[in-house]
Amino acid sequence: MTVIANIYLKNGVLDPQGKAVHHGLDALGFDGVKDVRVGKQIVIQLDETDETKAKAEVEAMCEKLLANTVIENYEVEVKK
DSSP: OEEEEEEEEOTTSOOHHHHHHHHHHHHTTOTTOOOOOOOEEEEEEOSOOOHHHHHHHHHHHIIIIIOOTTTEEEEEEEEO
16 A cells, blocks of 8 residues: 655745745746745555555654654645
């Protein structure tokens, strides 16, 4: 089973990489962009067949290692 963890900075946390991307988009003429936040996506293959258990396992991984929960939020999605 494939489980995806999307990890991104919490609101209010400075995102210098997002600012750099925003500046680059402005320089390329994409004037309608209001804000850019950069995150990361981690794709995990599990042997688990139960979707609820797979999601809970990856959420535990995020809490313990994958995300810095002081400054980051995460969302976990199970792909079928």
